[in-house]
Amino acid sequence: QLQLVESGGGLVQPGGSLRLSCAASGFTLDLHHIGWFRQAPGKEREGVSCIRSSGVSIIYPDSVKGRFTISRDNAKNTVYLQMNSLKPEDTAVYYCARLAPRYLHCSGAVEEYDYWGQGTQVTVSS
Numbered sequence: 001q002l003q004l005v006e007s008g009g010g011l012v013q014p015g016g017s018l019r020l021s022c023a024a025s026g027f028t029l030d031l032h033h034i035g036w037f038r039q040a041p042g043k044e045r046e047g048v049s050c051i052r053s054s055g056v057s058i059i060y061p062d063s064v065k066g067r068f069t070i071s072r073d074n075a076k077n078t079v080y081l082q083m084n085s086l087k088p089e090d091t092a093v094y095y096c097a098r099l100a101p102r103y104l105h106c107s108g109a110v111e112e113y114d115y116w117g118q119g120t121q122v123t124v125s126s
Contacts, residue, residue, distance in 0.1 A: 002026035002115050004096050009120030012086055020081040020120060022096030029072060030055075033099035033106045034079045035113060036070060038092035038122075045095070047108025051079060060108050063089070086124045093119040 008020040022034065033052050039045040049070040050058045057070045069082040079096060097113035099106060 002098075004098065004115055004117035006094065006096055006117040006120040009094060009122045011123045011125065013126050014087055014124055016086050016124070017082070017084045018086065018122060020083070020094055020096075020122070022079040022081075022117060024077050024079075024098075027098070029077050029079055030074045032101070033103075034072070035097050035099060035106065035108070036079075036081045037095045037097060037108075037110065037113075038090075039095070039119075040089075040092040043092075045110050047110075048094070049081060050099070050106030050108075052106055058106050083122070086122075088124045091122060091124050093121050095119045 003025045005023045012018055031053055033050055035050040036048045037045050038048050047060045051070045051072055059065050067085045072079045096117045098115040100112055100114040103112045
Protein backbone atom coordinates (compact mmCIF):
# COMPACT_ATOMS: atom_id res chain seq x y z
CA GLN A 1 0.00 0.00 0.00
CA LEU A 2 1.38 3.36 -1.07
CA GLN A 3 1.53 5.85 1.76
CA LEU A 4 3.09 9.19 2.66
CA VAL A 5 3.33 10.34 6.25
CA GLU A 6 4.37 13.87 7.24
CA SER A 7 5.78 14.84 10.60
CA GLY A 8 7.73 17.65 12.22
CA GLY A 9 5.12 20.37 12.37
CA GLY A 10 4.40 22.41 15.46
CA LEU A 11 4.28 25.83 17.03
CA VAL A 12 7.32 28.03 16.47
CA GLN A 13 8.07 31.69 17.07
CA PRO A 14 8.70 34.06 14.18
CA GLY A 15 12.27 33.70 13.01
CA GLY A 16 12.45 30.08 14.13
CA SER A 17 13.01 26.93 12.13
CA LEU A 18 11.32 23.60 11.56
CA ARG A 19 12.19 20.56 9.51
CA LEU A 20 9.28 18.63 8.09
CA SER A 21 9.65 15.00 7.10
CA CYS A 22 7.74 13.00 4.52
CA ALA A 23 8.25 9.27 4.88
CA ALA A 24 7.12 6.99 2.09
CA SER A 25 6.09 3.35 2.17
CA GLY A 26 5.05 1.08 -0.64
CA PHE A 27 7.18 2.83 -3.22
CA THR A 28 10.68 4.26 -3.63
CA LEU A 29 10.79 8.03 -3.32
CA ASP A 30 13.85 8.60 -5.48
CA LEU A 31 12.07 7.13 -8.50
CA HIS A 32 9.46 9.87 -8.36
CA HIS A 33 9.07 13.63 -8.17
CA ILE A 34 7.84 14.63 -4.71
CA GLY A 35 6.23 17.93 -3.88
CA TRP A 36 5.49 19.92 -0.74
CA PHE A 37 2.30 21.96 -0.57
CA ARG A 38 0.66 24.10 2.06
CA GLN A 39 -2.83 25.26 2.75
CA ALA A 40 -3.67 28.14 5.03
CA PRO A 41 -7.20 28.60 6.41
CA GLY A 42 -9.51 29.96 3.76
CA LYS A 43 -6.90 29.69 1.02
CA GLU A 44 -6.22 27.29 -1.79
CA ARG A 45 -3.51 24.69 -1.51
CA GLU A 46 -0.30 26.02 -3.03
CA GLY A 47 2.87 24.35 -4.17
CA VAL A 48 5.92 25.17 -2.07
CA SER A 49 8.67 22.97 -3.43
CA CYS A 50 9.41 19.87 -5.44
CA ILE A 51 12.34 17.51 -5.69
CA ARG A 52 12.82 15.56 -8.87
CA SER A 53 13.85 11.93 -9.01
CA SER A 54 17.25 13.23 -10.15
CA GLY A 55 17.57 15.18 -6.92
CA VAL A 56 17.17 18.60 -8.48
CA SER A 57 15.01 20.80 -6.31
CA ILE A 58 12.59 23.56 -7.15
CA ILE A 59 11.14 26.24 -4.90
CA TYR A 60 7.98 27.92 -6.14
CA PRO A 61 6.74 30.94 -4.25
CA ASP A 62 9.06 33.92 -4.05
CA SER A 63 7.91 34.32 -0.47
CA VAL A 64 9.87 31.24 0.65
CA LYS A 65 12.88 31.35 -1.64
CA GLY A 66 16.05 31.60 0.38
CA ARG A 67 14.28 30.33 3.49
CA PHE A 68 12.99 26.85 2.54
CA THR A 69 15.06 23.95 1.29
CA ILE A 70 13.90 20.54 0.08
CA SER A 71 16.10 17.46 0.32
CA ARG A 72 15.90 13.69 0.27
CA ASP A 73 17.45 10.79 2.16
CA ASN A 74 17.24 7.76 -0.10
CA ALA A 75 18.30 5.35 2.63
CA LYS A 76 15.38 6.48 4.77
CA ASN A 77 13.00 6.88 1.84
CA THR A 78 12.18 10.29 3.22
CA VAL A 79 11.92 13.82 1.82
CA TYR A 80 12.49 16.84 4.03
CA LEU A 81 11.45 20.47 3.98
CA GLN A 82 13.77 22.66 6.00
CA MET A 83 12.07 25.93 6.88
CA ASN A 84 14.10 28.78 8.30
CA SER A 85 13.29 32.36 9.28
CA LEU A 86 9.65 31.41 9.61
CA LYS A 87 7.00 34.09 9.41
CA PRO A 88 3.39 34.16 10.63
CA GLU A 89 2.25 33.97 7.00
CA ASP A 90 3.90 30.55 6.75
CA THR A 91 1.22 29.20 9.07
CA ALA A 92 -0.58 26.39 7.24
CA VAL A 93 -1.08 22.67 7.00
CA TYR A 94 1.84 21.27 5.02
CA TYR A 95 1.42 18.25 2.78
CA CYS A 96 3.75 16.12 0.73
CA ALA A 97 2.59 14.40 -2.40
CA ARG A 98 3.82 12.21 -5.23
CA LEU A 99 3.66 13.49 -8.78
CA ALA A 100 1.61 11.03 -10.83
CA PRO A 101 3.97 9.03 -13.08
CA ARG A 102 2.25 10.20 -16.27
CA TYR A 103 3.62 13.70 -15.63
CA LEU A 104 7.27 14.26 -16.37
CA HIS A 105 8.00 17.54 -14.64
CA CYS A 106 7.52 18.96 -11.18
CA SER A 107 4.68 21.42 -10.89
CA GLY A 108 2.61 23.24 -8.36
CA ALA A 109 -0.59 21.84 -9.81
CA VAL A 110 -2.45 19.94 -7.13
CA GLU A 111 -4.32 17.80 -9.66
CA GLU A 112 -1.08 16.32 -11.01
CA TYR A 113 -0.26 14.57 -7.73
CA ASP A 114 -1.75 11.17 -7.01
CA TYR A 115 -0.77 10.27 -3.44
CA TRP A 116 -0.92 12.66 -0.51
CA GLY A 117 0.01 12.56 3.11
CA GLN A 118 -2.38 13.55 5.87
CA GLY A 119 -0.65 16.88 6.48
CA THR A 120 1.19 18.42 9.40
CA GLN A 121 0.24 21.71 11.03
CA VAL A 122 2.79 24.50 11.17
CA THR A 123 1.92 27.52 13.29
CA VAL A 124 4.20 30.53 13.46
CA SER A 125 3.23 32.81 16.28
CA SER A 126 4.70 34.66 19.22
